[in-house]
Structures are given as structure tokens and as C-alpha cells.
Amino acid sequence: MSHRYFFLCSLLASSLSLHGISAAVDYQATNYDPNTPGGIRFTNEIGVPYTKQIMGTINDFIWTTVFQQNNPSDRKPVDSVNLYITEIEGYEGITWGNNNINLSSSFLEGYQGDVIWGFTSLLYHEMTHVFQWNGEGQTPEGLVEGVADYTKLRANYVSSDFAKPGDGDKWDQGYDFTARFLEYCDGIVPDFVAKLNAMMKFAFDVKYFEDLTGKPVDQLWQEYKAKYGH
Template sequence: MPYFHVQCCLIILVALLQGALSITYNVTDLVPNTPGGIRFEKEIGVDYCIQEMGTINQFIYKLFDQENNPGDRRPQDFVQLYIDVHADNATAATQGNTINMSSIFIQDYDGDVKWGFTSILYHEMTHVFQWLPTDAPEGLIEGIADYTMLKANYFPPGRAKPGDGDSWDQGYDVTARFLEYCESLLQTFVAQLNKKMKDSYNDSYFVDLLGKPVDTLWKEYKEKYHHDPKDIDFPDVQIAVAQTIWILQGRFSYSGKSLAGDFLMKRANLHKDYKSQMLKDQVVMTSDQNIGEMIMSSNYFVIWLNMKLMLAEDLVHGERL
């Protein structure tokens, strides 16, 4: 059987039985003679793509708790993957059951391109099989797709860490991490959320599943990873910086620097339980606009320790050891 390179098209069909459904995967390289197309065929290959599309399909069914519930699945019997040059320079895009993967992305990918390609394929295949109500936040749709990458251990390096981001529906990696947190509260959260989104979307789904509004969940999520001192190891370097600041301010002599750390911790009541004390004082600190501005421009720990020192009743400015 000849390859259709003359027509710039390579098509291989496969049928994969999944319960009572038969899904056909079609992979077409539209640009086999370009650098990206050549690299695709050399380092990835159509056979690998077809195999992975079936594997990813099954993974998504499992993630959405649809392995034994075909009635909950978004109906699909055919998935088309194109390798092509994208006019808008997008890495990939999916519409309906058609995935377009950029040959430029493949050409320029630095590292294991098969791994990078597979990572993107997990994201795009999710769009084929997840429910897509028109009233759902785009950030949530993209976040669910990135969540699939995360659960499959194909989350690219440099993506959001737990607690990152500005809003729960920021999308992609940020929302994926938030969904990971929600899943820690309810093991089947993402599957149940996707099921609820079959016909429409409403923020109340978070209340239905987790008992709290999504904004409350986001706030608690941020506090867990960014504001809970129990998750933060107090860095020795910050104490050293604070010691130096106080010496320059005349609060300690240089010869007393070795004692400054102990003095600092005791005056700030931090010698035993400084973490919980810091949490209590956040409200006091952030209620002052100037302090808020300082937090934005300086190191939080140094500012907070200085505030504790200044608030200590028995501290006399200029006291020296």
C-alpha cells in the first residue's frame, strides 16, 4: 500500500472496541515534507499516535467515571488528528472531533518531542470527550483538559504549582491545580462536575458537590498553599537579613549580632509557635495600607518580623545588647 506523500497526506485507520462502541482514529500528516512533518514521522509517527489516542481515550473514560457508564459519555465514533501549519501559531486546537496539531510546535520543540506531543494530545483529546456547555467558563473547560494532563503525569515542567494563580477560572494549569484541590476533597469531583455539565453549567455545582461556593473554595485553596504558615519553613536567611537591618537601624551593636536572633524571636513571641502567631497577625498587618504596600514591594517575613518587634510593649527604640 503506497504512502500518499505526493498528495501530502498520510492516513491510517484503526478501530478500537470500547464496550459497545467502536471509535475510529484517523491521523493525517498534511505537511510531511516540512521540518515539522519530517520530525513528526521520524520521532513520533502515525502508529504511535493511533496507539496513544486509544490509550488516552480509555484514560479519559476512567477519569470521568465512564468506563462502565457509556450513557454518560459524549457520543463520538470518529476522531481526526491533523498535523498542519497553523496560521495563528497555536500549538494545537480542537473543534468537535477534529484535532489540529501544529507542525511548527513539533519542529521547534526543545527536548523529547514525543513526550511533549503526547502531553498536548491528552489536553486536546479531553476536549473531544468532555461535555462542553456553551455557558461554561472557558477557563474551566481548559482547566479540565489540563487536569487530564496532570493526572496522566504529562504536566509540562514550569506549569502552575499548587496555590498559584489569580482566580479559579483562570484556566489551563492554574485551574487544573484548583481542580486537583477539589478532587482532594471529593475523590470523584471532576467526574461528577463533568457529568453535571452535560447540558449546562452553573457555579452552584460546586455547592452541590462540595457544600461550598466556588469563591469560598478558591479562598481556602489559596490559604492552604500560600497563607498557611504550617506549610512554610521559616528561612534562616530572613532572620539574618532582619538582624542586619536592626544593626543598621542602631537597635543592636554589631558585636551583639549573634544574640539578635534570639532577641528577635523572644521579643516577637516566636520562640515556640511563631507560625501560628504570624497567621494571627496577618489581619493586623494587612489592615494598614502602608504595610500592604510594603508587602507588595518587600519580603513578607522581614516586614512581619519588624512589625512584631515594633509592636512589642517593652521594646525601646535604640536598645542595644
């Protein structure tokens, strides 16, 4: 094999790894409520082709930007992600069984504004649950949900009622409150969330915050609140 041919093959492989990082993951979307108002809205305004395409885009964003897992061995082993449009009592979306996501048809029915935007924002959150480490179930639920909302924040898919910096009563309150706190930690230690996620592969200890920043989490929270005048 010539050096030039080897170089071109290497360059092609590098390009594929950078631009098609999630190609090995299979994405499926099924509308189980096609005749309901929400199911009809999914078919008419969102559709399966867009859903599968954006699932790949989100997957790439989670691996490369949020968790910085460019080495496949660092990632949670997921071969497929299945999305189901169905009725869910009390939830906009839920992730279950490791790689399955249910999105509420009622949520789609009642969404005010650009439903594609709202659908995509919710997918950033739910797909993070598929790929994040959670200390094999030991990570507090508030932190798990906070990391998922942090992905939405990084992707700039948050609505006007998303928590503002400094909001919240405790660091593990969850969702947007914890996401804003994680954003603050990222400002102290670059790539904080990626590093924290890696540490939570097999276990969780609140001391991880101190290991990464040099400060206990309660001190971090107090300083975070003080920074924003709360």
C-alpha cells in the same frame, strides 16, 4: 447453552469491555505538512502508528479515570477522532468541529527535548476537549481548558513549568492554574472532576461547586490559596 460456556462468554465480554473500551472509536492521523521541518519530525520521530495507538490509550484514560464513564450512555457520542498535523498560527493545538484536532507542525519543529513526550502531553489536553461535556457551550472557557489540563496532570504528563499548587489569580483562570484548583477540589470530594463533568452535560451553573462540596466556589478558592500560603 451450558452454564460453563455462558460463564466463559461473560468473562470474555467483561475482559473486552475493560481492556478495549475505546475499540468502537476510529482514530485517524494525517500529516498535511510532510515536507516541513515539523512534519518531517512527526514522520521520523512519532509516526502515524504510535499516534493512533496513543489516541486509544488516552481515550480509555479519559473515560475510565478522569470522567469515570464506564457506562457508554454517560459518554459524549463520538465515533471517530481525526488528528491533523498542520500549521496553526498562534496555537500548539486546537480542537474543532466536535471530533477534529489540529496539532501545529511548528510546535513539533521547535519542541526541545523528547518530542514524543511533548506530543503525547498535548494530545491528552486536546482529546479531553473531544470527550468532555461543556454545558452545551455554557461552561466558562477557563474551566473547559482547566479540565483539559487536569487530564494531563492526572496522567503525569506535565512539564516543570506547569503551575504549582496554590498558583493563580482566580479559579477560572484556565489551563494549569484551574487544573491545580480542580486537583484540590478532588481532594475534598473524591472524583470531583468526574462528577462536575457529568453535571455539565446540558448546562452549567457555578453553583455546581457548592452542590458538590457544600461551599461556594469563591470560598473554595480562598481556602485553596490559604492552604498553600498564597
